[in-house]
Amino acid sequence: MNIVVLMKQVPDTWSERTLRAADNTLDRDAADAVMNELDEYAIEEGLRLTEAHGGEVTIVSMGPEKATESIRKALSMGADKAVHVSDEALHGSDALVTSAVLAKVLERAGFDLVILGSESTDARTGVLAAMLAERLGVPQLTFASKVDIDGSAIAIHRLADYGYDTVEGTLPAVVSVVEKINEPRYPSFKGIMAAKKKPVETLTVADLGIDPAQVGLAASATEVVEWAKRPPRAAGVVVTDDGDGGTKAAEFLASRKFI
Amino acid sequence: MPRSLDPAASTDLLRIDDQLSDDERLVRDTVRKFAADRIMPHIADWFEAGTLPKELAPELGSLGLLGMHLTGYGCAGMGPIAYGVTCREMEAADSGLRSLVSVQGSLAMFPIWKYGSEEQKQEWLPRMAAGQAIGCFGLTEPDHGSDPSSMKTHANRSGGDWVLNGAKMWITNGSIADIAVVWADTQDGIRGFLVHKGARGFSARNIHKKMSLRASVTSELHFDDVKLPASAMLPEVRGLKGPLSCLSEARFGIVWGVTGAARACFEAAAGYARTREQFGRKIGGFQLTQGKLAWMLADLQRAQLLALHLGRLKEAGSITPEQVSLGKMSNVRTAIEIARQARTILGANGVTLEYPVIRHANNLESVLTYEGTEEIHTLALGQAITGISAYR
Ligand SMILES: Cc1cc2nc3c(=O)[nH]c(=O)nc-3n(C[C@H](O)[C@H](O)[C@H](O)COP(=O)(O)OP(=O)(O)OC[C@H]3O[C@@H](n4cnc5c(N)ncnc54)[C@H](O)[C@@H]3O)c2cc1C
Numbered sequence: 001m002n003i004v005v006l007m008k009q010v011p012d013t014w015s016e017r018t019l020r021a022a023d024n025t026l027d028r029d030a031a032d033a034v035m036n037e038l039d040e041y042a043i044e045e046g047l048r049l050t051e052a053h054g055g056e057v058t059i060v061s062m063g064p065e066k067a068t069e070s071i072r073k074a075l076s077m078g079a080d081k082a083v084h085v086s087d088e089a090l091h092g093s094d095a096l097v098t099s100a101v102l103a104k105v106l107e108r109a110g111f112d113l114v115i116l117g118s119e120s121t122d123a124r125t126g127v128l129a130a131m132l133a134e135r136l137g138v139p140q141l142t143f144a145s146k147v148d149i150d151g152s153a154i155a156i157h158r159l160a161d162y163g164y165d166t167v168e169g170t171l172p173a174v175v176s177v178v179e180k181i182n183e184p185r186y187p188s189f190k191g192i193m194a195a196k197k198k199p200v201e202t203l204t205v206a207d208l209g210i211d212p213a214q215v216g217l218a219a220s221a222t223e224v225v226e227w228a229k230r231p232p233r234a235a236g237v238v239v240t241d242d243g244d245g246g247t248k249a250a251e252f253l254a255s256r257k258f259i
Numbered sequence: 260m261p262r263s264l265d266p267a268a269s270t271d272l273l274r275i276d277d278q279l280s281d282d283e284r285l286v287r288d289t290v291r292k293f294a295a296d297r298i299m300p301h302i303a304d305w306f307e308a309g310t311l312p313k314e315l316a317p318e319l320g321s322l323g324l325l326g327m328h329l330t331g332y333g334c335a336g337m338g339p340i341a342y343g344v345t346c347r348e349m350e351a352a353d354s355g356l357r358s359l360v361s362v363q364g365s366l367a368m369f370p371i372w373k374y375g376s377e378e379q380k381q382e383w384l385p386r387m388a389a390g391q392a393i394g395c396f397g398l399t400e401p402d403h404g405s406d407p408s409s410m411k412t413h414a415n416r417s418g419g420d421w422v423l424n425g426a427k428m429w430i431t432n433g434s435i436a437d438i439a440v441v442w443a444d445t446q447d448g449i450r451g452f453l454v455h456k457g458a459r460g461f462s463a464r465n466i467h468k469k470m471s472l473r474a475s476v477t478s479e480l481h482f483d484d485v486k487l488p489a490s491a492m493l494p495e496v497r498g499l500k501g502p503l504s505c506l507s508e509a510r511f512g513i514v515w516g517v518t519g520a521a522r523a524c525f526e527a528a529a530g531y532a533r534t535r536e537q538f539g540r541k542i543g544g545f546q547l548t549q550g551k552l553a554w555m556l557a558d559l560q561r562a563q564l565l566a567l568h569l570g571r572l573k574e575a576g577s578i579t580p581e582q583v584s585l586g587k588m589s590n591v592r593t594a595i596e597i598a599r600q601a602r603t604i605l606g607a608n609g610v611t612l613e614y615p616v617i618r619h620a621n622n623l624e625s626v627l628t629y630e631g632t633e634e635i636h637t638l639a640l641g642q643a644i645t646g647i648s649a650y651r
Contacts, residue, residue, distance in 0.1 A: 069281045076285060186289045189323025189335035192282050 038117025320390025367394025433478025
């Protein structure tokens with residue numbers, strides 16, 4: 001089975017993240033870059049599926065040169081090869097443009113299954129799986145907490161507030177995964193050494209037959225017009241227990257729709 | 260471009276880790292995550308109970324930590340800086356865990372890899388790399404610590420075989436080891452022997468009531484007419500340079516390792532100083548506390564630079580034992596000073612296992628003594644400087 005896992009490098013959620021004053025795009029130099037956490041789960045799932053059913057895992061990543069670090073990590077975990085789309089022209093691309101570029105890569109590489117994290121920690125749009133499925137004309141099975149494959153049939157547990165739905169489809173398909181799905185493996189030291197020899201193909205927009213004017217900030221359908229820092233957290237609510245503490249606590253939770 | 264303004268990110272103010280390669284950073288992150296997942300939740304309990312779960316060894320093996328700097332025989336074949344970073348991240352968790360990795364890789368696997376016969380390598384190295392077999396290194400004796408050349412343990416020829424007699428003391432992993440690398444005197448000088456667990460006449464007993472390195476097994480080994488075949492001897496080395504070369508490997512790991520323990524203490528102290536309030540303000544706002552933290556950070560980063568520099572020398576293949584002595588002497592002392600300063604900032608919390616500081620401080624006392632005491636490394640440097648040996 002030919003599995004493609006999409007992987008994005010993002011600014012570390014633990015460091016202070018900010019946008020660039022010049023064009024309101026993410027300042028990728030201001031923070032340490034790491035692999036988007038959910039993508040580790042996507043890679044793990046890809047590896048497990050090929051371990052069970054045979055085949056190869058190809059990593060596809062669109063991002064600046066620095067993303068090679070995260071690609072190396074993915075290969076160290078056990079992925080077989082990688083395609084890195086790296087082009088200055090892509091700077092500032094929104095989800096719609098990104099999905100168009102990735103769809104081109106996927107068409108070119110061929111796939112039985114595309115796996116991706118259900119969102120990235122930087123933009124958090126969570127729409128990429130749907131956009132890709134639409135562009136590629138294949139089923140989307142999103143928010144998977146479990147994936148089963150039997151021949152060309154695929155079934156997932158789609159995580160929901162009330163538990164899960166079982167969603168079925170046929171391959172080829174696009175699956176987005178949530179954290180519950182597995183426990184990602186550590187890249188082993190032998191894996192790190194082996195990754196040095198694994199093929200990484202680097203592509204520009206032109207290599208994909210895309211007009212550079214069709215990508216990047218200018219070509220994007222969305223635009224960040226203005227932004228502000230999140231206000232500091234307000235002080236919490238202190239509930240004094242005059243015998244009715246339980247009720248007050250329950251009322252507070254109900255007012256926030258927690259219960 | 261200023262990096263994060265988050266005070267918590269200031270542990271590596273000089274951004275020394277930017278000097279690491281992608282692979283070395285990946286090694287760092289892997290070991291850090293493993294330690295956070297598998298060691299940190301339990302380490303205080305292991306320390307208090309004086310145990311180390313043996314199941315950790317195969318986990319460390321499957322990650323590739325054991326004998327990571329050796330090549331072939333199932334070893335990962337990584338460079339010295341990756342090895343150093345691994346020791347650092349393990350010791351940021353606990354010196355006992357780092358000791359397990361050091362002893363297995365540098366003191367038990369290294370002599371087999373470097374001085375062993377092909378059969379010995381085939382038999383032991385793959386299993387040891389996988390953590391399925393544990394090794395230990397027996398040099399120190401009850402009456403011969405800093406001066407191992409006068410060891411009493413000896414092996415005599417009996418026909419084609421050897422008969423081993425004597426005792427070893429303070430042996431890390433001794434009682435849990437499947438294979439002991441034992442250094443013994445013979446008619447033609449000191450030689451290394453591989454002694455199997457369960458060999459007749461070989462027994463190991465744990466040393467209890469240690470107040471340091473408690474999450475590590477330390478044992479005494481006894482050899483009472485242990486019969487060994489000729490094939491048990493390491494063929495390729497003779498004399499004290501055998502064990503000393505192993506120690507040089509392991510000491511290099513200590514130079515890095517202790518910077519991990521020191522970093523953990525600094526982080527605990529800095530975190531505490533940012534939140535603990537006295538006299539109506541954060542104790543981190545007092546100049547005395549800031550003075551302590553500033554010097555701790557300066558000392559820590561100096562120690563890290565020293566470790567990185569020795570790593571580069573080792574990478575280039577030019578490192579000398581005196582350089583390693585300088586690193587071991589200097590960095591262990593620095594780490595102890597940082598641990599002690601950190602302890603004061605935590606007040607009473609500094610003496611409990613709720614925080615990592617007293618554990619690290621106690622552990623570092625063992626690290627100060629083993630693999631050559633501070634005094635012996637001082638004398639090695641004294642000899643290098645003056646040309647006069649004060650101890651031999
Ligand atoms: C937790 C732990 C684990 C250990 N693990 C191992 C192991 O796995 N394998 C192994 O072989 N050993 C191991 N050791 C032993 C360790 O290497 C020795 O303790 C160390 O070499 C010192 O020997 P000693 O304790 O006999 O002290 P001594 O040699 O008796 O030293 C006592 C004091 O005298 C000083 N001294 C000695 N000679 C001189 C001199 N000429 N000039 C000035 N001062 C001097 C020393 O520096 C020290 O301060 C371990 C020790 C500990 C504590």
